[in-house]
Amino acid sequence: MSKKTYATAIRDVIAEEMRRDENVFVMGEDIEILGGIFGCTRDLYKEFGVDRIRNTPISEAAMIGAGVGSACAGMRPIVELMYMDFTLVAADQIINQAAKTRYIFGGKAKIPLVIRGQQGIGRGNAATHSQSLETIFMHFPGIKVACPSNAADAAGLLRTAIRDDNPVMFFEHKALYASKFEVPDDPDFCVPFGKADIKRAGKDVTIVGSLLYVSRALEAAAELEKIGIDAEVIDPRTLVPFDTQTIIESVKKTGKLVVVHEAHKVAGWGAEVVSQVVEGAFKYLDAAPIHLGAKACPLPFNIELENAVVPSVEQIVEAAKKVCNKK
Amino acid sequence: MISKERKFWIYETMNKIRYFELKALKLFEENKLRGSVHLYAGEEAVAAGVCSQLRDEDYITSTHRGHGHCIAKGAELDKAMAELMGKVTGYCKGRSGSMHIADFTKGNLGANAIVGGGIPIATGAALAAKLQKTDKVAVSFFGDGASNEGTFHESLNLASVWKLPIIFVCENNGFGISVPVSQSTSVENISDRAVGYGMPGVTVDGNDVFAVYEAFEEALKRAKAGDGPTLIECKTYRTLGHWTGDPQTYRDKKVVEMWRDTKDPIQLFKKRLVEAGDFTEEELDKVEEDAKIEADAAAEFAINSPNPDPSDVMDDVFYEC
Ligand SMILES: Cc1ncc(C[n+]2csc(CCOP(=O)(O)OP(=O)(O)O)c2C)c(N)n1
Ligand SMILES: [Mg+2]
Numbered sequence: 001m002s003k004k005t006y007a008t009a010i011r012d013v014i015a016e017e018m019r020r021d022e023n024v025f026v027m028g029e030d031i032e033i034l035g036g037i038f039g040c041t042r043d044l045y046k047e048f049g050v051d052r053i054r055n056t057p058i059s060e061a062a063m064i065g066a067g068v069g070s071a072c073a074g075m076r077p078i079v080e081l082m083y084m085d086f087t088l089v090a091a092d093q094i095i096n097q098a099a100k101t102r103y104i105f106g107g108k109a110k111i112p113l114v115i116r117g118q119q120g121i122g123r124g125n126a127a128t129h130s131q132s133l134e135t136i137f138m139h140f141p142g143i144k145v146a147c148p149s150n151a152a153d154a155a156g157l158l159r160t161a162i163r164d165d166n167p168v169m170f171f172e173h174k175a176l177y178a179s180k181f182e183v184p185d186d187p188d189f190c191v192p193f194g195k196a197d198i199k200r201a202g203k204d205v206t207i208v209g210s211l212l213y214v215s216r217a218l219e220a221a222a223e224l225e226k227i228g229i230d231a232e233v234i235d236p237r238t239l240v241p242f243d244t245q246t247i248i249e250s251v252k253k254t255g256k257l258v259v260v261h262e263a264h265k266v267a268g269w270g271a272e273v274v275s276q277v278v279e280g281a282f283k284y285l286d287a288a289p290i291h292l293g294a295k296a297c298p299l300p301f302n303i304e305l306e307n308a309v310v311p312s313v314e315q316i317v318e319a320a321k322k323v324c325n326k327k
Numbered sequence: 328m329i330s331k332e333r334k335f336w337i338y339e340t341m342n343k344i345r346y347f348e349l350k351a352l353k354l355f356e357e358n359k360l361r362g363s364v365h366l367y368a369g370e371e372a373v374a375a376g377v378c379s380q381l382r383d384e385d386y387i388t389s390t391h392r393g394h395g396h397c398i399a400k401g402a403e404l405d406k407a408m409a410e411l412m413g414k415v416t417g418y419c420k421g422r423s424g425s426m427h428i429a430d431f432t433k434g435n436l437g438a439n440a441i442v443g444g445g446i447p448i449a450t451g452a453a454l455a456a457k458l459q460k461t462d463k464v465a466v467s468f469f470g471d472g473a474s475n476e477g478t479f480h481e482s483l484n485l486a487s488v489w490k491l492p493i494i495f496v497c498e499n500n501g502f503g504i505s506v507p508v509s510q511s512t513s514v515e516n517i518s519d520r521a522v523g524y525g526m527p528g529v530t531v532d533g534n535d536v537f538a539v540y541e542a543f544e545e546a547l548k549r550a551k552a553g554d555g556p557t558l559i560e561c562k563t564y565r566t567l568g569h570w571t572g573d574p575q576t577y578r579d580k581k582v583v584e585m586w587r588d589t590k591d592p593i594q595l596f597k598k599r600l601v602e603a604g605d606f607t608e609e610e611l612d613k614v615e616e617d618a619k620i621e622a623d624a625a626a627e628f629a630i631n632s633p634n635p636d637p638s639d640v641m642d643d644v645f646y647e648c
Contacts, residue, residue, distance in 0.1 A: 033577045034505040057475035057511040058442050058503050089441065089476070124362035124413070126424050128440045297644045300635075301362060301424030302413035308637035 002185055007177040009151035010040045010116075010158055014078065016187050017162045018048055021076060024162060025052040027063060028080030028117075037082055038118060038177050060086045064093035064115060068101065068167075071113040076162065081117035083129050084171055087137075098167040099142030113167045116158070120212060120262055121306050122175035127298035130306070132211075132263035137169045138239040138272070144168040144193060145239040149214035151181035153237055156191025163190070173211045194241035198250070202232035205256040205320045208247055208273055210235055213260050213311070220316035229324055239269055244276045251277055255286035256323040260311050265293030290319040329379075329540055331605055337379050337536055338600065338611060341371040341593050342618035344395045347404055348567075350622040351394070351411055351425075355571040359630065360412050362424040363440075367395030369534075369566040372592035373498050374399035376539030377466060380547055386434045386452040386465040388445030391426045392498075393438025396468050401433040404625035414632035421635040442503075443469065443476030446495070450482045453493035453556075464492040464550045472503025474517050483524040483558065490555035494546045497558065498533060500565040505577035521558040533561030534592040537599070564590070 004012070018024045025048075026041055032055045035042030045053040056063045060081065067077040081087060087094055094115065102109045121130050137145050144166055148154035154172065161168040183189075199214055200221050209217040214235045221231040232250050236243055251257050257277055259270035270291040277289060292311040300306055321327070329337070348368040354360040367374070370392075378399035381387070389396035397407060402418065410417025411425050418428050429437035436452060439445040449467030456463035473479055474497055486493050497517050501508055514520060521528025527549070531538040539561055546557035564586040568575050575583075600606050 030504045030506060032505075037504075055506050055510060057506075058472040059475045059477070061477050086441075089443075124424060126362065126422070126426060126440065128444075129363065129426075295641060297641050298422075300422040300640060301419075301427075302421040302635055303361070304634055304637055305413075305422065305640050308640050 001182040006151045009155040013158045024076045026078045027054040060090040064090040071111040076112045078114045084117045084119040116170035118172040118174040120173045126301040130299040135269045147210045160190045193238045196236045196243035196246040200233040202230040204230045206250040208259045257289035258319045260292040268293040287323040337375045340375040346618040346622035364425045365392040372536045373561045388449040389438040400435045405628040408625040408629040412629045415635040416632040443473040443478040446482040453491035471499040486556040487524045492550035495558045497560045504569045518560040528558040530560040533563030536596045
């Protein structure tokens, strides 16, 4: 084990996978000398050269499309987007092309493509640079979606993503890059897709969250413990494939469910979790599940406003108390 | 020929921009201002040279490096600085910060944090001007980097086939963040791209007010005559970091110093004005002093302004009918 930041864990896995397989390469804006604005490719051009750590023009549609095409032709591209908000500039290449190519060609194409980058609140980047977009990509069949909440998951999920023969959207969180965690040194350490992780075991209420909201749910759990509520915190880790089973097993035990995410609440992935739990474990529920997410307005710049739009630890605590029928 | 009055306006505007930017940088360094702040200092000749020929009813779209365009299009420094600090007295009620300042009353359709995001919007404003049979024009400011986005190419083609009254003003400042233009861009001069879209393309020294002014004057005539768009490339240089806090390890300090010390657009313009006998050195120094005072006052105003009330955060998502 080595204690590493989330950003270093990502960089190390990219380097290890590039050493292991010469078809793996990275393209993105400012990833050479600058090493990406969050340092996820820092100094890698020195070892791998600028053919494999490739600066692109500011042309997201072409970057993603070139990822799809080079993957179809035998490479294993990693496309770094500086902000995952820019997926929207390249939406056709992701949703109409990457996600559908294999299926519409009758299973002929193989697209080992990773699209990775950061999203979310925390740096005052305002409406077009602070969104949480993982839900959108969960909606369209054909792309896998990973959301690591700590450095170890980032390493294990990224390795799985790079070795996967399907397009994977890999959502990092800008506020997590500096956070440290013990990461296994095994160069084959993989976290399987579709396997949720119980970040804290508990018996009274199930709290499901991902990315930044794992640490916030854990903070809420610590608060709840003080008033005698024992919360179980589950991180799905991948939204596609989604591990409904682990959540259902937990709800069978606790009878209560709170789902929280930074993405907008309306039609956010938490609604899907609630729907699946209601379908699969209705009779085990002691209370109506609560789903928390960002308010239905764009992310504002001012820090107080930004905090007012996304769920707070306090709101998670309140929601858990409510489903537990505790004042 | 630029009238004396207009020369004064340009000089004043350039100084306002310069000292606004330097003040913003200072506030950022003092941790009084946060977020992504991209400064325009050193590129003032473009915004001032262009906007000196626009009226309030003409439109512009701007970029992530937008303070200069906004000020040149009539933004008040107080409200602009307050927006940078996220205050309720700011242009966008503190919701937008540095990258999205807009003032529709002055024809400023907004700075835009998405690179290339404003180019089609300016094109649409030009379409409206044409459909409404006005003599309004639209100007889209954007960087060299933005000229590699699809929106640039689609907009130029569309504006050309529809003969829209728009001028595309590319600020080629040598870099898109750390990437030099030569590494990202297929042509030596970005104005060469105009050929592919059937419109005139010109490259001018973007640090020379007169060169920018004359190229734009010509393009404006064309737009108003119904002859369609022009692409103007203004070659300039970003002497500060891409954003406040940029380590700038990707470039040679000497080149930066050369541009800063010998090609400063304000100093070059000042020299020309004094040499031509338009103004005395003292008169121009006074303009500079006043700009400093105005920037300081804007900072005071912003610092003393209240934060927005979080309970209003859901307002303005939709127009209330
Ligand atoms: C669609 C999109 N891609 C990438 C970015 C990140 N980004 C912000 S500014 C910038 C460089 C822009 O370069 P240029 O257009 O030359 O403008 P300059 O900053 O040099 O003024 C980049 C890549 C963005 N904001 N939007
Ligand atoms: Mg540039």
